Amino acid sequence: MEFLRPTTWADALDARAGHPDALPIQGGTDVMVELNFDVRRPAALLDLGRVAGLTRWEESDGRLRVGAGVPYARLITELGDRLPGLAQASRTVGSPQIRNRGTVGGNLGAASPAGDAHPPLLAGGAEIEVESAARGVRMIPAAEFYTGVKRSALEPDELIRAFWTDPAPGPQYFSKIGTRNAMVIAVCSFALALDPGNARVGTGIGSAGPTPLRADEAEDYLAAELDWAGRGPLPDAVARRFGELVAGAARPIDDVRGTAAYRRHAVAVLARRTLTWAWNDYTGAAGRRAS
Numbered sequence: 566m567e568f569l570r571p572t573t574w575a576d577a578l579d580a581r582a583g584h585p586d587a588l589p590i591q592g593g594t595d596v597m598v599e600l601n602f603d604v605r606r607p608a609a610l611l612d613l614g615r616v617a618g619l620t621r622w623e624e625s626d627g628r629l630r631v632g633a634g635v636p637y638a639r640l641i642t643e644l645g646d647r648l649p650g651l652a653q654a655s656r657t658v659g660s661p662q663i664r665n666r667g668t669v670g671g672n673l674g675a676a677s678p679a680g681d682a683h684p685p686l687l688a689g690g691a692e693i694e695v696e697s698a699a700r701g702v703r704m705i706p707a708a709e710f711y712t713g714v715k716r717s718a719l720e721p722d723e724l725i726r727a728f729w730t731d732p733a734p735g736p737q738y739f740s741k742i743g744t745r746n747a748m749v750i751a752v753c754s755f756a757l758a759l760d761p762g763n764a765r766v767g768t769g770i771g772s773a774g775p776t777p778l779r780a781d782e783a784e785d786y787l788a789a790e791l792d793w794a795g796r797g798p799l800p801d802a803v804a805r806r807f808g809e810l811v812a813g814a815a816r817p818i819d820d821v822r823g824t825a826a827y828r829r830h831a832v833a834v835l836a837r838r839t840l841t842w843a844w845n846d847y848t849g850a851a852g853r854r855a856s
């Protein structure tokens with residue numbers, strides 16, 4: 566097997582263009598499993614681990630640009646305050662070893678509906694920066710990136726360079742159901758992001774459809790119902806209806822990890838729960854109750 570090791574982004578793009586059968590590898594936590602189990606036998610590997618720019622993040626014009634090769638462990642420690650929803654999701658990924666190697670770029674490359682980075686990227690309105698040597702840069706909204714089970718809008722000659730997202734303008738939460746607390750693939754998951762300044766709500770549903778999904782109707786409903794200006798309490802009926810609308814947006818199937826009916830029920834619970842946490846943060850209700 567050929568092993569391509571570019572050290573610059575330009576060389577990586579040239580290698581991608583010149584070797585369409587080469588499989589990109591970043592942290593390798595998905596790729597190496599597939600090689601070990603003979604799921605894939607690529608003619609070549611395109612190792613992105615030495616392309617320095619991929620492991621950097623920066624703030625530009627008030628937005629965050631996070632390189633595809635920044636591992637989960639660094640997302641948690643370096644960006645946890647600015648991207649709390651993604652940091653929460655990152656904490657649930659695998660084990661410390663996996664979080665040290667695994668990256669959001671790799672999660673996007675794999676495009677598994679169960680990938681934990683996807684719901685917070687959707688909820689936060691992230692964009693994915695991809696590039697090819699021939700056609701240059703494209704910015705793909707996360708909501709348009711996922712096209713099918715383990716399929717994405719990435720073209721065969723493109724590589725993922727970074728994702729862009731705003732630092733959290735309000736409370737963000739992620740919650741995941743699995744058969745145990747750690748080292749577990751999601752039975753289903755949900756991310757919520759509140760943007761009080763613009764009275765907007767973002768959502769992301771994981772592992773309850775062929776792709777990660779947004780719950781558009783639920784977002785619009787909640788944005789109109791919440792008492793943003795008065796920071797009033799969250800009516801039970803609103804939280805319940807929000808959960809129902811999120812469940813309605815899911816498109817789950819029965820599989821070894823859970824039934825479609827269970828997943829629908831569970832995403833509704835996760836939606837209500839994350840909404841309650843987020844609204845309490847925004848209104849200070851949790852603090853008032855404790856004092």
Ligand SMILES: Cc1cc2nc3c(=O)[nH]c(=O)nc-3n(C[C@H](O)[C@H](O)[C@H](O)COP(=O)(O)OP(=O)(O)OC[C@H]3O[C@@H](n4cnc5c(N)ncnc54)[C@H](O)[C@@H]3O)c2cc1C
Pocket residue numbers: 588589590591592593594595596597598613633657658659660663666667668669670671672673674675679680681682723724725726748749750751
């Ligand atoms: C024990 C174990 C536990 C795990 N637990 C979880 C979990 O809890 N949650 C979860 O979401 N995932 C989990 N995973 C899966 C994996 O760790 C994640 O998907 C991780 O984000 C992959 O990142 P990586 O950098 O290792 O990707 P890699 O394995 O290097 O690549 C993954 C895919 O992305 C492509 N790719 C990588 N970089 C690029 C790029 N820049 N441009 C284009 N394509 C690219 C590769 O070709 C490949 O198809 C687990 C894996 C293991 C082995």
